Structures are given as structure tokens and as C-alpha cells.
Amino acid sequence: MLDGRKINVGVLGATGTVGQRFISLLAEHPFFVIHALGASPRSAGKHYAKAVNWKQVRPIPSQVREIIVHECKPEHFLECEVVFSGLDADVAGDIEASFRLAELAVFSNAKNFRRDPNVPLIVPLVNPTHLSMIRQQRALHSPPLKKGFIVTNANCSTTGAVVPLAVLEKAFGPLESCIITTMQAISGAGYPGLPSFDILDNVVPYISGEEEKIEWETLKILGGIVDDDEGQKVFDMHSRQPLRVSASCNRVPVIEGHTECVSVRFARRPPPSPQQVREALQGYTSDVYTMGCPSAPRHTIFVHEEADRPQPRLDRDYQAGAGVCVGRVRQCRVLDIKFVVLANNVAIGAATSSIINAEYAAIKGEI
Template sequence: MKYDVAILGATGAVGQRYIELLEDHPWFDVGVLTASERSAKNRYGEVCDWKLSSEMPEKVKNLEVVSTSLKDVKRTDQVDLAFSALPGDVAGPVEDEFAENIPVVSKASAHRMDADVPLIIPEVNPEHLELIEVQKENKERNGFISTDPNCSTIQLTISLKPLMELGLSEVALTTLQALSGAGYPGVASLDIVDNVIPYISGEEHKLESEPLKILGDFEGDHIEESDIDISASCNRVDLKDGHLESVWVDLEDEKSVDRVLETFETFEGPQKISRLPSAPERPLEVMDEKDRPQPRLDRNTNEGMSVCVGRVRDDPIFSIKYSCLGHNTIRGAAGSGILHAELLEKEDYI
């Protein structure tokens, strides 16, 4: 028997990716699609401006989109789990409402830094799911909210996790972020064609704060954040999918390029994650070529679920520098959300 899932914000860039990736999922069946009042009460096939190169799955074409309220969703179907792909400024109270009764896996920023809400990358900090019990008790709710990090944070933090054992202390990075990261319609073409915009609202703060929670330790009822320092500078570039990041790191214990490469190459995350249906063969894929990773060539590595790292080299100021690349709507969004939900199922949270 499969779980019936709802996608909140199903018509957007991330919502569409959820629908694509869940089409033949062995455990989850998409039964409910929500969007704003603008789209509600229309068939998904009529109201959704499908932007992916795959065909819109037949099954969703005739589903009626409902407004994003628990009342409307409940009337439509029995839902076991909701994937939230709502805008950050809408998600807060809506996710709280759903979490009264059902588990919510959220891509939105609204609850990410709440003290009793897990912020999960399955390969990095699955043990933080234990915060769910704290949250249920604090909020006296039957369901819960468990969040996914920002897209740029996910790929960065997967690459930082193996470096923790080499004494990671400081990180500086600059990002080149794709247009789909801004949702649809996103940035106006006249602003971005032939251009780079050196500003993405809220992004630098997310990159400087979220990894500290993810790389922190679960201490029974709270997360003790990591004390590494991070400085981020973010740019929007004229690219459809895939965020590229240049990263500089200071390592206190081991600074050699060979040791860093070995740590990247052998990083697997916990075994229980690698057995989940959406887990990539390797969370980190190391590229040897001198000019890789590149977004167009490498963003779909392992179905878009691996983070590609390359250009690992010495740096005259920091210990090491490297480049990392992730597919922002797959590894950075819907793919990670699905892997997160698979982990919740395996650990008996749903």
C-alpha cells in the first residue's frame, strides 16, 4: 500500500519537480495538489504552466487543484503526508495548520531555524529527526514539520560534512545561481540576459546560518550549532538550472589536497540512507577534469541527486579551495524533499 501525499504549491518550479519525480515512486502516490486561490478549482493540466522537459504525468492532468487550506485538502482526500513547496512568506501559518494533523516536509524557509524543527539533509544529519518528538510535545500536535535547507545550503553542506573531520573552521564562498532557483516567472529576462545580478534577497544569510544548525549536534532536546564561521556572496546568473559555488575552507588538522580529495571520494553518509529509493549512489561525485564541474554538463549527475565537486587545490590564504555544483530543483529541492520523506518512513515517523 502506498502513502497518499499532497503537494502544497504544486504549480510552481519546485511543485512541478515533485510531480515529475514522484510519478513512479514506490512508496508515495500524489493524490492532492494545492496552489493559490488564482489556480484553485481548475484542472492541473489547464492551470499549470508546465516548464519541465518531461511530459506532465497523465495522472495529474485531470486532478482539480484545491486552495492551500487543511479544510479543502481534507475534503478532497485522506492525506498521509504533505510536501510543501510554498513561498516562504506564505508557508509559516499554513504549515503550522497542516502539522496539527499530518507530517509536513517543507522546502520553505519559514520554520527552518525554529528550535524544535529539524533541518535535514539525510546523508548529513539524520539524527536531528529526533527533534520531531520535542516539537510534538512542545506544540501538542499530532503531525509535525520537518524542513529541507535552502538549495545552495544543501550542496555546500554536503561538501562541508566530510571536511568536519579535518578540522573545518572557516568557510568563504561565492555562488553563481540558476534562474529556476527564483521560481516562475522569477527574474525578468531584460534584467538577466547578458548580465549577472550580485544580489539574491535573503540568500547570504541562509548560507551563513543554516549549515551551522545542520552540522550541529543533537543534544537530547535541542541542536547545539556548529561554531564554524561562514561568509557567503551570492549572484544570480543567466542559467536555467544548477548552482555553481566557489568555496574556500580553512582546515585546522589536515590541509593537504590529497587528504581532502580522499575525504570527498569516500564520503557516503549513513548506510541506512544509501538504501533509500531516491538516494544517489554517491552523495559527492569528485570530478578530475581541470574545468569541471560545469552546470550544463554535470547538473544531472546521478539523476541530479549527487553534488559534484572539483578543482580541489591549495589556496594562498585559506587551506584549500574547490568548486561544487548541485541541481537546484532536484538535489536542492524536490529530490531532497523526497529522500527526506523516505527517511521519515524508514524511521517510522509516518
């Protein structure tokens, strides 16, 4: 794809949960090369293997064990072209802005810039073309930038739902409304995250800020980019056909994999049948796969026929968690169609999305 070109990358928040996933995935990447690691001042100066409380099933990749961790300052990442950010929201804003200012391409899993009018919010299986917004982002930046930009990916629970929703809109025209109820894994809360005392033998029917993210991010992702009266490009938030999204978010005692029950109503009457929906979901191929992004899954959506699938424990590792699984496609007595979707919150719901976004940008020549 890149004619053998290698790209040096850095990881910000390298000792955290998302950072560990970035490192696991990038260690085996065909063209991204881990070159620098950033973390908090108390980790800076240590070998990565000493700084991190490694919590992955696979051991620490050998090539990063001895890398010296730095503070998250651009001066330590000058030999990188790309940084992946797994930073917590309380520090991600300033740090990511400083890396963009230093002309680095930032692919962030944090929420801070998702609502920025010039920052694309990209679920790579859905809307990679939103990457085009980075030109305006650079141009309007003060000072204008040549190479630096920020691209965000979506919240983990948004990601799971929006993939089948996007496919349905492509196949059957706009959706009118959507009700989503999530059953989210504890790994979505990072580490230490949820105290075990709160979740063993329990459900917590609330995740702070999560429902708002699903309801807002879905519109930005499924919407288009249009020109406003002043000739600026703007995200239209699905405004040509208003889409109402209502989310209820729950935490369940599952380690990995968000399960979501989704009901949708189509604008078109009559709506598609369950069988038509199944075929559309199963048949979809993402642009990032077609274009050759190496981390893109062959099957964007796997549609289960068994009545009791997908299940997080059995299906979360399908295609290394890079696609999503859908099951139980059937009629809804209130809206039109309902189904279950499972997405791996730490793979396509987090680090994998950032990486595919960067692969796409590299292939497109933006890096």
C-alpha cells in the first residue's frame, strides 16, 4: 500500500488501558512503527516495562519493553509523524492541541475534540470520508498548519450501534428514530474503573455522560458535510432528515464486549423486512477494507442466525474484535426493526478504530 514506507508513531497515555491496547496492536503493524511513548510525569524516565502495570493477556511486546517513557510533550516526539492518544479526558485536550500545533497527526480516542466543528469524528467502518474536514481544520487553525491535525474516533458504545445503523441508511434510506439499550463491559471504564463491589452479581443502570454521547455522536457520524452560507464546511448532524436517538446505558459484569439492543424506525414506508435487513448488513463491505487498510476487518458485520447470538464471551474476539456482530434481526412492534449488536469495546470501540483511521489517512496521503 505504502510501497514499503514505514511511519514512526508515538502513543500518548501509553501506560493506561487504551494505551496498552495501542501498543499490543501496533507492535505487529505492517507499516506503523512504535517510536516513542508518552505518559504522566511519574512514569517519565522509566523503561516502559517498569512504568506500566500491564493488564493484557498477551505479554508486553519485546520491542517496547526497554523504550524510555517520556512526558507527553511534542519535543519528545519529533521523529514521529503520527501520535495515537489514549489519554484521559482531563488532560487530553491541552496535550492533543499541543501535538497538533507541533504539526503531528493526532488520532485520539478521547472525547475532548469530538464536538469540535472542524475535527472529524470517524468510525472507520462508517464515515472515513469525513477525514476531508482536516484541510479546513488546518486552514482555520491559528497559525495555519501544514501537516498537523486531530481526528477522533467515537465512544465505544456509539461505535457498536452506528455501524449497522449506517449500513441500514445506505441500503434503505434515512432512519427516523432509534432506541438503544446497552449492556456494557467493565473494561470500558478503564483501570481501576469499576470497583468489583459495585458490579459482581449486579447491574448498574447508569454510566455518566454515556447516553448523551450516543445520542449526539451518532448524528455527527451518520450526517454529512455541507457548505454553510459563508462557504465553510460544516457537519450537518443528519439535519436533512432529523434523526431522534434515545439511549439507555447499563454496566454489566462482563469483561469485554458491549452488547446493545437496538430498535429503529425507517423514514421509508413500508420499511424493509427483517430478511432484507439481514442481507444488507451481511453484504456490506467497508471502504477502509476495500482500500486496503490492514487492520480493517474483512466482514464489517457478521450476522448470526442462531437465536441466542451474539454473546460477548463467544463473539468479542471474532476478527480480532475489528468488526461487529449482529443477531436477532426481527420486527419491532413499536418501531420497525430490532436487533442485537455486539462490538468489542477495547478493539473497534477504541484503539482499533484509531489505528484504522490512521491507516486510511496514510493511504490517502494525508500523513
